[in-house]
Structure formats: C-alpha cells, structure tokens
Amino acid sequence: MSTRVALISHSDCGRHDTGWEHPEHVGRLVAIPRALKHDPELFEALTHVEGRHASEDELALAHDRAYIGRVRELVEQGGGRLDPDTVVSEGSWDAVTAGAGCVLDGVDMAFDGRAIRSFSAVRPPGHHALRDRAMGFCLFGNVAVAAHYAIAKHGCERVLVVDWDVHHGNGTQALVENESRIHFVSMHQWPWYPGTGAADDRGPHGTVWNVPMPPSLPPQRYIDALLTAVDAAAAEFTPDLLLLSAGFDCLEGDPLGAFTLTLDDVHALTRALVERAERWCGGRLVSALEGGYAPESVAKAVLVHLRALA
Secondary structure (H helix, E strand, O other): OOOOEEEEEOHHHHHOOOOOOOOOOOHHHHHHHHHHOOOHHHHHHEEEEEOOOOOHHHHOOOOOHHHHHHHHHHHHOOEEEEEOOEEEEOOHHHHHHHHHHHHHHHHHHHHHOOOOEEEEOOOOOOOOOOOOOOEOOEOOOHHHHHHHHHHHHHOOOOEEEEEOOOOOOHHHHHHHOOOOOEEEEEEEEOOOOOOOOOOOOOOOOOOEEEEEEOOOOOHHHHHHHHHHHHHHHHOOOOOOEEEEEEOHHHEOOOOOOOOOEOHHHHHHHHHHHHHHHHHHHOOOEEEEEOOOOOHHHHHHHHHHHHHHHO
16 A cells, blocks of 8 residues: 555544434444454554544534534533434534544644545534534534635645535535635435535535436446546646545445445545545545445445545
8 A cells, every 4th residue: 555544533423322223323433443353454554543523613614603502502401303314412512523523633634744645434424514503414514614624724725525425415515615715526316315416506606516416327427427527626726635525325225325336436436536636736635424324335335445545
C-alpha cells in the first residue's frame, strides 16, 4: 500500500441508541472492526485514530445555535424524537459531537500530513441534517461542517464535496450551497426519499450538481454519471480538498435503496476519486460514513474502500 490512510473512529458513536429495530443502529459500526480482524494486512496498513469531539462553535459553522441547544437539551432530558425517523438517547450528544469531530480530525490530518486520506467510521450519519432541524436519521451535517471548517481553519479556497449515498444529500446541499467556495455533487436514486435533488436544482450560485438516477440500472451507468458530474464540478475549480459522503446504501441489496453497485464498483469509484485528488490537491481526500443499512455489506464495502484509498 502506497499511502498511509487513517481509520478514524470514536467509541462514543456507539452511544447513540436508536434501538435494534431502527435501520440506523449501532450494529452498522460494530460490523466494521469485526470484519477488519479478518484482514490483518489491511489492519496493519492503517493508522488507527481515536477522533475528538466537535465543539458547539464548530457545529455552528453550519448549524443554528438555537437548534444545537435544542438537541443538547433533549439529550439531557433523556432523549426523544426529533422527527418521525430521528431519535436521540441519553448518549446521543456524545455520539454526534464525536461523529463530527472525527471528520474534522480527518481534515486536520490531510493538511498537517499525518494522513493525506482518511475514512471516518461514524454514526449517526449527517447528510440530511438541515441548519435548524434533524431529518432522516441525521442530527448534524458532519461533512458540511467539515467543508466550512476547511475554509475557516485551513484557508481552503475550493472544497469539493461528493455524495454517493443512494439518498439525495439535501442537508449537505442546504448547508453549503450559499458558499461559493464549496461545490457539491450528489448522485442519488430518483424518485426516492427525501424527494429533493432534481437535475435542474443547481443551487443559488450554480455550485450544485445533482445526478438523479433511476433504480436497477447496470452499475457502470451509475459510475459514469457520478464521475461526469464530479469532473464538471471541478472544471475551472481545482479543489484544495475532496470530501466524500460515503453512503454504502448504494450497494445492491441494501434494504433502503435499489442501486446495483457491487464491492468492485466501490473500489473503482474510490480509485477514480483518489486519482482525481492526486491530480487536484496532493491526494487530500477525507471520507465519512453516511448510509448503508445491511451491516455486513457495509463492513465489506468499508474494507474495500479503505484498500482503494491506500
């Protein structure tokens, strides 16, 4: 393996207790280290990092402070429901701040040279979270916060966010589309939850590339469509950093999607983005887990993704 890749995680991400009947349960994360134990070569090749917690000031780079306070207050009351799909438990504040903090650590490591590329194995996911409300299992926009953080902390002039989750990253789009220094690409199943992400929705400044795709196409159709949009988003906008919302519900057989991607396709897509990052920004690619609701499949995909990052 040519490049040291960081696997960033935090035990507190397991404290977000949604219940085992909820699609977004802790088993999604537990499956990853279990699978990694059977691949000692990959385990040894990775830099294993215990991430940090994001501060409220860092969350406020993308979220309304009153909303941040409401989430914390509900957690301190023992938990509850933020929307029909999104619950919090008494451990959720530690989980969501750890999840965001891990991705921020990935950004820091990409710029200080400790790990040019990283994958954050975190939950809950973030790409549906809006500025002032939770949505679709998501409380805070981990990747959107990281994009704003890269600008504020590291002086990035151009950040490219790519989202291959089977669902449209409506929250990420809403949180970044008013910042001209961030370009956003989302490929997603259409029509499907959350019902946003039409191809003609380019955002107020033309910095959004939405790629709605029908279900059950041959995998190469999805790969070609995503990479075409990525290249369009980077035309005359050579990014300083590539951020990836890696939702593995894009895999064939996921219970919440109907895309057809295989593990080989995850490898091919990852390698294609790595090669672009090498050309554009010294290889800096920071990836974070979003969806993926068949835990064993998610774990296998994460291992393939990590190998391809390296």
